[in-house]
Amino acid sequence: QWQKNLIKQDEIDRYLSSGKDFIDDEAIENEIKANSSASPERIREIVKKAFDIKLMDSADVAALLSVTDPALKEEIFAAAREIKMKVYDKRVVTFAPLYCSSKCVNACSYCGFRCGNEAIERRVLSLDEVEAEARVLASKIGHKRLVMVYGEHPDTDADYIAETMCRVYSIKDPVRGGVGEIRRVNINAAPLPIEGLVKLREAGIGTYQVFQETYHHDTYRKVHPEGTLKGNYPWRLYALHRAMDAGIDDVAVGALFGLYDWKFEVMGLVAHARDLEKRFGLGPHTVSVPRLEPAADTDFSWVKHWVSDEDFRYLIAVIRLAIPYAGLIVTNREKPEMIRSVIKMCTQRDADTRVGIGAYSDAFPETEAGAINHQQEEKQQFMLGDTRSLDAIIRELVDMGHIVSFCTAGYRCGRTGKKIMDALSSGQEGCFCKLNAVLTFQEWLEDFATGDTKEKGSKIIDKEMEEIRARVPADFSKAQLEHLEKGLLRIRAGERDLYF
Numbered sequence: 001q002w003q004k005n006l007i008k009q010d011e012i013d014r015y016l017s018s019g020k021d022f023i024d025d026e027a028i029e030n031e032i033k034a035n036s037s038a039s040p041e042r043i044r045e046i047v048k049k050a051f052d053i054k055l056m057d058s059a060d061v062a063a064l065l066s067v068t069d070p071a072l073k074e075e076i077f078a079a080a081r082e083i084k085m086k087v088y089d090k091r092v093v094t095f096a097p098l099y100c101s102s103k104c105v106n107a108c109s110y111c112g113f114r115c116g117n118e119a120i121e122r123r124v125l126s127l128d129e130v131e132a133e134a135r136v137l138a139s140k141i142g143h144k145r146l147v148m149v150y151g152e153h154p155d156t157d158a159d160y161i162a163e164t165m166c167r168v169y170s171i172k173d174p175v176r177g178g179v180g181e182i183r184r185v186n187i188n189a190a191p192l193p194i195e196g197l198v199k200l201r202e203a204g205i206g207t208y209q210v211f212q213e214t215y216h217h218d219t220y221r222k223v224h225p226e227g228t229l230k231g232n233y234p235w236r237l238y239a240l241h242r243a244m245d246a247g248i249d250d251v252a253v254g255a256l257f258g259l260y261d262w263k264f265e266v267m268g269l270v271a272h273a274r275d276l277e278k279r280f281g282l283g284p285h286t287v288s289v290p291r292l293e294p295a296a297d298t299d300f301s302w303v304k305h306w307v308s309d310e311d312f313r314y315l316i317a318v319i320r321l322a323i324p325y326a327g328l329i330v331t332n333r334e335k336p337e338m339i340r341s342v343i344k345m346c347t348q349r350d351a352d353t354r355v356g357i358g359a360y361s362d363a364f365p366e367t368e369a370g371a372i373n374h375q376q377e378e379k380q381q382f383m384l385g386d387t388r389s390l391d392a393i394i395r396e397l398v399d400m401g402h403i404v405s406f407c408t409a410g411y412r413c414g415r416t417g418k419k420i421m422d423a424l425s426s427g428q429e430g431c432f433c434k435l436n437a438v439l440t441f442q443e444w445l446e447d448f449a450t451g452d453t454k455e456k457g458s459k460i461i462d463k464e465m466e467e468i469r470a471r472v473p474a475d476f477s478k479a480q481l482e483h484l485e486k487g488l489l490r491i492r493a494g495e496r497d498l499y500f
């Protein structure tokens, strides 16, 4: 009965056009074929246009997807890195997932949490347990931003999600002279009706993520058995539309690469962004690109579209050009070498990640114990490729020339949705972000960095300050610079949570 009541058919019908959704499989396949032999001249023209920071035309995306010449691909990779710099500068944002439950009514064939999989220990964290996890993340590791993850189950409905979110926002831990707290909570949960989404908005949701997994209708039907909630393709496809209607304007798209042809999935992501833009004047806040990974007691012999490392890197470059305004997230499903090779095209990655239920508390059993980097297959949805600490990851990012931003100001100052997207495309938001990255990174270095990381991080901050000074008065006012310089001193003296 719960399942029957959840899906509101009228909340699907309102978006359909002549009974159809916006993914036309045949049209996508035809467009890929029709643009499969684009000349290098055309490709270079398309690349040039991408610097306008606008959603790319689907024929142009199809043409980019067809490129096989290694030299031309290199030009596309270089453009992807430049576009990332143009919109997001050298910033990388770090976050951690917090898995709250492993109970799920669905039976997705690729997922360890699917119902009926006896290899998985089933659990829904109590509010106190959620708080314990968040305290480890905020106070022992130093995260400020989480994505909370939930299976689809009556025990983890919109009320539970809202309550757990509020509990996480409520923690304020004194830590090493500073404050351990989570300042932005993003949610990765099942599609909800508008009524449930309003509850999440009121509880202070950051970004709402619902990944379509595969945009290909037939494949979607095969991997999400009929009769399960997730078997309803349009209910999932329009989850983000409903979120926008509910007043949540930061929404995130993603596809699980490996379920179907990666070129089709990229076209699907772009079509999704287009439909959101068309209806709401605003595309996705972020795009995620998870690849299929092994999971406990899960058969993958049916998979025919595993994505090679080479294709994976290339699809990230194409998405960077095709949806240039959106943040691009690569996760610890991937191995460190892979993340290193794509991070200059991406904007966010997770760090010190554990995906078992209750796994952060398990990994830090005592007050000041170091992290135990083990995985617990029976508690996880899938296996991770990178389990390094946030400190080690930050050191590596800094070595590569990135500044790590813990900024959550945009969302708290109402710079979300269209406001942030317009500002990002015009370079304006980039200025706020640059200043806030300096302040928040300094704060993290003070509270959590080991000696070597602090030394390296401080050098990056010095470099960033030089750059900001050189851009006064063209991009920054004198007053902003003074405010920033004072802010750095105040943080070094123990104040926290300063931002523009």
Ligand code: SF4
Binding pocket: 104, 105, 106, 107, 108, 111, 112, 113, 114, 115, 150, 151, 152, 230
């Ligand atoms: Fe449930 Fe999500 Fe796993 Fe599907 S992918 S079985 S919905 S947890």
